[in-house]
Amino acid sequence: MSLTESFELFEPFEPLDPFEPLRASEIRRRLSTGVLWSMEEIHVFPELESTNAWALQHGVCGDVCIADQQSAGRGRRGREWQSPAGMNVYLSVRWCFKPVPEHLPLLSLVTGLAVAEALEDCAIHGHGLKWPNDVYYDGKKLGGILLEAVGSLKDVVIGIGLNVNMLPESGAAIDQPWTSLQQIRGEPVERHALMVAILQRLIPRLKAFPRLDITQFQQDWQRRDLLQGREVLVQSGTETLQGLASGVDNRGQLKITLYDGSIKNLSSADVSVRLGM
Incomplete structure (x- = not known):
């Protein structure tokens, strides 16, 4: 069964107040049976330091941890993730692979592909993926x-x-260009939906991951790859590289075509698209 076939449609529900506190019972009520059977518990908290930290310390395989607010949210390389109350999605899933x-x-x-698909399921379009783990819009x-x-x-x-549903005044401390779904759509977005x-997109992809079709994955990524064909500046340790982003290889490494024609594969780096390109 393909991922498309395994995505079960469910009956629409009456929309809730976008700023209503998140409830595990409401999320479970809307999930398809197949996804529910593949998960363990959904834990929802009014506030946590970090959903990842909770899942690391207390979660079991298949647990989902959600918070309305994080007091110590973090991103890659220990960067702070702004996490105001009642506005955004802060979600962690603990998953196990054997082997x-x-x-x-x-x-x-x-x-990232699952998140991009989920946004489209919510009638949000125009977004893309920036290697290795960011969702961008405009x-x-x-x-x-x-x-x-x-x-x-x-x-x-x-x-x-x-x-x-974060507005500009709530993210004044963020040190990079950012946006929110409310700013994109011009109206608040219901977080339960x-x-x-x-979860409807992510859980089937996690279940299928051990049998991942690498070729299909690369095709799916290429359709959403915001760096493809763009001139990029790459800082990797003490090395600085310039070239054209040329997709990802079968290990998920970023391929950079340097100006001398050689190709460099990067497993972890800070990548920035040059302004004006």
Whole structure:
């Protein structure tokens, strides 16, 4: 069964107040039976330091952790993630692989695809993915993904943060261009529906991940790759590179075509698109 076939449609529900506190019962009520059977508990908290931290310390395989607010949200390389109350999506899933797939480095990118699909299911379009783990819209950051291993690599916590109903005054301390779904659509977005859409897309992709079709994955990524063909400046350790972003390889590494024609594959780096390109 394909991922498209495994995505079960469910009956529409009456929309809730976009700013209503999140409830596990409401999320479970809207999820398809297949997704519910593949998960364990949905834990919803009014506030946590970090949903990833909770899942790392207290979660079991298949648990979902959601918070209305984070007091110590974080992104890649320890960067702070602004997490005001009642406005956004702060969600973590603890998942286990036995055995560990050889292509585990692709998991962050596959998660990004699930998030992108979920946004489309909510009638949101025009977004794309910036390697390795960011969701962007019109050159502004909309969300990010943070993966953390639990001891051995067989247990992974997948954290997803999305700016949903945050307005400019709430993100004044953010030091990079950013946007939110409310700013994109011009009206608040119901977070329960968005949470459900993410889980409906993510859980089937996690289940299918050990048997991932690498070729299909690369095609799916290429359609959403915001760096493809763009001139980029890459800072990797003490090395600075310039060239054209040329997609990802079968290990999820970013391919850069340098100006001398050679190709450099990068597994982890800070990548910035040159202004004006």
